[in-house]
Amino acid sequence: MRIWKILLLAVLFTGCGDNYTPKPRGYFRIDFPEKTYSQLPGDYPYSFDIPDYASIQHDSRNADEPYWINVEIPENKSEFHISYYDLKKAGKTNREFLIELMEETRRLAYEHSIKASSIEEQIFVNNASHVYGTIYRIRGNAASPMQFFLTDSTQHFLRGAFYIREVPDIDSLRPVIDFLEPDVIRLIETTNWK
Numbered sequence: 001m002r003i004w005k006i007l008l009l010a011v012l013f014t015g016c017g018d019n020y021t022p023k024p025r026g027y028f029r030i031d032f033p034e035k036t037y038s039q040l041p042g043d044y045p046y047s048f049d050i051p052d053y054a055s056i057q058h059d060s061r062n063a064d065e066p067y068w069i070n071v072e073i074p075e076n077k078s079e080f081h082i083s084y085y086d087l088k089k090a091g092k093t094n095r096e097f098l099i100e101l102m103e104e105t106r107r108l109a110y111e112h113s114i115k116a117s118s119i120e121e122q123i124f125v126n127n128a129s130h131v132y133g134t135i136y137r138i139r140g141n142a143a144s145p146m147q148f149f150l151t152d153s154t155q156h157f158l159r160g161a162f163y164i165r166e167v168p169d170i171d172s173l174r175p176v177i178d179f180l181e182p183d184v185i186r187l188i189e190t191t192n193w194k
Contacts, residue, residue, distance in 0.1 A: 032179050033075075037186060044069075046084060046158055049190040051183045059083070071187070076176045077165040080184060085157040094154055101157050102134075105149040108161070109136035116140040124150070129192050133158075135185075141170050145177045146184050156193045160184070 037049040041056065050056070050071050059068035059081070067084035085101060087094045113119060117140035124133045133150035146162040162184050164173055 030076075030175050030179075032175075035182070037190075039190075044084070045086070045156060045194050047190075047192050047194060048187045050187065054080075054183075073180065076180065078176065078180055079163050079165070080187065081161045081163060083159045085159075087151075087155050087157055098151060098153060098157065101159070102149060102151075105134075105147065105159050106136075109138065109144075109147045112138045112142035112144060116142045124148070124188060126189070126191075131191050131193070133188070135188065145173075146181060148184070148188060150188065150191050152193055158191065160187070 033053045036052045038052055040047050040050055044067050046067075051073070053075065054071045054073050057070045057072055059065065059070055062068045062083075065083065069082050071080040071082065073079065085097070087097050092100075110119060116138045118138075120137040120139070122135040122137065124131070124135055126132070130152040131150050132153060133148055135148045136146065138145050138147065144161050144163050148160045150156075150158045150160075162180065164176060166173065
């Protein structure tokens with residue numbers, strides 16, 4: 001009987017030895033709201049659809065620019081920064097100012113190339129609304145996964161940037177980016193000039 005007790009204890013001790021396997025790191029579950037849209041409220045020289053779970057805030061860092069806004073999605077620590085320029089009030093020719101703004105937008109998008117794995121450019125054309133532009137999809141651990149500009153080439157220029165206010169970790173942010181990218185595309189596709 002004593003041998004059985006010793007044998008049982010030996011099996012228990014050897015069975016609970018070095019076979020410990022740690023749990024893999026997990027991430028919080030993110031619940032997303034249903035996608036519904038409304039037109040941008042307020043008196044702006046542009047209009048577009050925004051998600052109903054977003055709020056509009058004036059860009060406080062640029063108080064002298066009345067048409068610069070942030071479309072904020074606080075549940076996901078995200079925002080779409082929108083800046084607007086009237087090409088006719090620039091003090092330069094429309095063409096010169098347009099080229100300058102387009103190049104500045106491109107430069108701002110490519111500043112993320114240090115952390116980005118790739119940057120894809122897509123041309124956007126909506127002849128019916130006279131809206132033309134370029135969309136920059138920035139892949140990898142960049143702070144801004146998407147930027148764009150829209151213009152009618154004569155009077156209006158709208159620049160947008162999608163930011164997530166969190167440490168860029170593509171593995172944990174991918175669900176949020178995948179959820180909000182269609183909202184940015186909807187904003188672009190529904191843009192109209194007033």
